[in-house]
Amino acid sequence: MRTVSFRISANVRRLLRLSILALCGVLAACQRPTQLLPPAPIFEIGAPQPPLPEHVQATLRPSLRDDATTDDFERFASFSRIYFERNSARLTEEARKTLDAQAAWLREHPDVRASLQGHADALGTREHQFALGERRATAMKFYLLARGVDPHRLTVTSFGKQRPAVLALDEASQKSNRRGETVLIGTPDAFGH
Amino acid sequence: MMRSGLRLVLACLSLVGVPATAQGPLHVDITQGEASPLPIAIPEVSSGPMLGAPNAGDIGLALSHIIRDDLLSAGLYRLVTVGERFSVDQEVVFAPFMRAGAQALVIGRAQAADEGRLTYECLLYDVFGGRVEASQKIVVSMAEWRRAAHKCADMVFSVTTGDPGHFDTRLLFVAGDGQPPARSAHLVAADFDGANATALTRGRQLVAMPDFSPDSRRLVFMSYEEMQPKLLVADTRSGQATSLNIPQGVPSAPRFSPDGRSVIFSLARDGDADIYTIDLASGSVRQLTNTAGADTSPSYAPDGMSIVFESDRSGEQQIYVMAADGSRQRRISFGTGAYGSPSWSPRNDMIAYTHIESGQLRVGVMKHNGSGRRIITNGPHDEDPSWALSGRAIAFQRTNAGGSRSMLWITDLTGKAQHPVRTQGSASDPAWSGKRP
Numbered sequence: 001m002r003t004v005s006f007r008i009s010a011n012v013r014r015l016l017r018l019s020i021l022a023l024c025g026v027l028a029a030c031q032r033p034t035q036l037l038p039p040a041p042i043f044e045i046g047a048p049q050p051p052l053p054e055h056v057q058a059t060l061r062p063s064l065r066d067d068a069t070t071d072d073f074e075r076f077a078s079f080s081r082i083y084f085e086r087n088s089a090r091l092t093e094e095a096r097k098t099l100d101a102q103a104a105w106l107r108e109h110p111d112v113r114a115s116l117q118g119h120a121d122a123l124g125t126r127e128h129q130f131a132l133g134e135r136r137a138t139a140m141k142f143y144l145l146a147r148g149v150d151p152h153r154l155t156v157t158s159f160g161k162q163r164p165a166v167l168a169l170d171e172a173s174q175k176s177n178r179r180g181e182t183v184l185i186g187t188p189d190a191f192g193h
Numbered sequence: 194m195m196r197s198g199l200r201l202v203l204a205c206l207s208l209v210g211v212p213a214t215a216q217g218p219l220h221v222d223i224t225q226g227e228a229s230p231l232p233i234a235i236p237e238v239s240s241g242p243m244l245g246a247p248n249a250g251d252i253g254l255a256l257s258h259i260i261r262d263d264l265l266s267a268g269l270y271r272l273v274t275v276g277e278r279f280s281v282d283q284e285v286v287f288a289p290f291m292r293a294g295a296q297a298l299v300i301g302r303a304q305a306a307d308e309g310r311l312t313y314e315c316l317l318y319d320v321f322g323g324r325v326e327a328s329q330k331i332v333v334s335m336a337e338w339r340r341a342a343h344k345c346a347d348m349v350f351s352v353t354t355g356d357p358g359h360f361d362t363r364l365l366f367v368a369g370d371g372q373p374p375a376r377s378a379h380l381v382a383a384d385f386d387g388a389n390a391t392a393l394t395r396g397r398q399l400v401a402m403p404d405f406s407p408d409s410r411r412l413v414f415m416s417y418e419e420m421q422p423k424l425l426v427a428d429t430r431s432g433q434a435t436s437l438n439i440p441q442g443v444p445s446a447p448r449f450s451p452d453g454r455s456v457i458f459s460l461a462r463d464g465d466a467d468i469y470t471i472d473l474a475s476g477s478v479r480q481l482t483n484t485a486g487a488d489t490s491p492s493y494a495p496d497g498m499s500i501v502f503e504s505d506r507s508g509e510q511q512i513y514v515m516a517a518d519g520s521r522q523r524r525i526s527f528g529t530g531a532y533g534s535p536s537w538s539p540r541n542d543m544i545a546y547t548h549i550e551s552g553q554l555r556v557g558v559m560k561h562n563g564s565g566r567r568i569i570t571n572g573p574h575d576e577d578p579s580w581a582l583s584g585r586a587i588a589f590q591r592t593n594a595g596g597s598r599s600m601l602w603i604t605d606l607t608g609k610a611q612h613p614v615r616t617q618g619s620a621s622d623p624a625w626s627g628k629r630p
Contacts, residue, residue: 169596183420
């Protein structure tokens with residue numbers, strides 16, 4: 001029967017205490033108290049940004065024409081979104097038609113810039129879907145460029161799978177996440193560029 | 194007085210006599226990730242009411258429970274309960290634990306110390322040898338009382354496995370609120386068990402793919418400004434966040450190098466994504482890959498000499514390894530389906546990855562030469578593996594079958610010990626810290 005006993009005679013104890021002190025002196029790191037942590041700071045990373053592009057800028061300013069609104073753009077281009085096949089950045093026939101209309105509108109409003117935003121479905125790795133989104137937005141940019149839109153008015157960005165249009169994992173929902181959005185961002189100096 | 198003197202002896206002796214290898218009698222046998230669990234008793238040791246303690250009830254009992262949760266989550270221990278509750282100054286008799294079959298016994302004694310601090314004496318006994326195998330006197334601020342248990346569990350883990358424990362660590366993740374399309378997201382850091390969650394960013398801008406620096410003092414993450422992603426490095430002490438000055442394009446997947454001096458990332462331009470590094474001191478940028486296709490998700494080997502990454506240059510996402518200068522690129526993943534999100538284990542031996550087949554995502558591990566692939570999770574949608582510093586556990590993101598909510602989970606390398614991390618709201622993009630400062 002073993003027990004851990006802490007009862008030792010006083011003399012032995014004194015001796016022990018001395019040897020402990022010596023030992024601990026040698027082992028400076030014998031009992032290292034934990035450093036106290038300050039509370040974590042909150043990072044201020046710039047002013048709040050519009051999270052979702054559509055409809056947040058109903059009216060663009062300044063503009064040469066007062067019909068240069070997102071609503072007007074959407075009416076004219078029939079839709080600001082195009083859709084892609086799975087893991088593909090190829091522009092479908094339907095996507096080309098939408099982009100043709102967008103290009104015509106953008107040629108009519110030469111002071112308006114556009115952010116081309118590629119999105120991807122949940123069925124790839126997070127990292128890959130960022131690259132895929134950029135590939136999709138780039139395909140849109142080259143198409144609009146070929147349709148006479150000045151490339152300096154177009155910026156390419158990707159949200160990967162971080163901003164799904166629909167959260168569900170079924171195929172129908174994922175189809176609507178494989179998309180490219182054209183978001184009007186006003187004149188070149190609207191954001192201080 | 195008497196006891197404290199003797200305990201001090203034990204503490205010192207254990208530091209002299211027990212190196213951090215698992216050669217002692219309390220060795221957990223781990224072969225190919227399969228372990229024969231070590232029978233361990235972690236009795237409750239009441240501390241009684243404690244001055245200055247947060248309203249968590251009996252801190253001693255709570256700490257015993259946290260140690261149990263920590264160690265059992267590793268899948269390497271089997272809890273032996275004897276059904277006894279000890280008071281903080283009670284002697285421990287081995288016999289009942291021996292009869293119950295416990296080989297190891299963990300006793301933690303909590304006591305209030307001055308200046309709002311808590312001392313926790315953590316002892317690991319070899320029950321059959323009848324001796325103290327290791328001991329540690331842990332001092333934490335009362336506000337961080339839970340860390341005392343995590344540190345105690347770390348000591349037990351390290352003595353019994355030979356690997357550093359991963360319990361006194363933080364998890365970094367992206368917390369999402371609300372439903373699409375107006376979803377906001379912010380960065381959160383929490384203890385590895387989900388406790389003490391703190392928001393690190395605020396505002397409505399999108400943040401994604403955070404990573405800790407090796408010393409856990411800095412973060413790197415993607416943050417959107419004017420709808421364009423930037424890479425930010427933030428210092429957790431000063432609260433300073435700096436945007437990395439990188440070439441034009443869409444950056445993503447930033448990770449620190451093992452020495453913390455540079456950040457490796459993927460940069461997409463004109464439909465092609467390649468891997469780059471940026472030196473944080475000089476700002477110099479170096480391109481490591483230039484093959485057509487999406488080269489992304491870079492992760493350094495612990496020695497910094499090699500990099501694992503994913504690429505779809507073959508037409509499908511596969512995993513590749515290259516030297517740190519970008520030379521000697523070779524594919525290491527073969528087999529059905531696609532492979533991505535590779536992450537090199539801190540033990541150097543394994544690479545964790547996300548496997549995609551028939552629209553399903555699973556987390557797997559393989560040796561760093563690509564052999565011995567095995568899938569270790571079986572949720573509806575599992576991805577984004579991130580290693581614990583022990584190399585014995587992996588945090589990952591699991592999305593429910595409906596796709597509406599994602600959570601963080603932790604698994605051992607066999608996939609048998611898995612548990613969710615308690616977080617508020619949905620959580621994604623996990624990154625596990627190294628040793629906490």
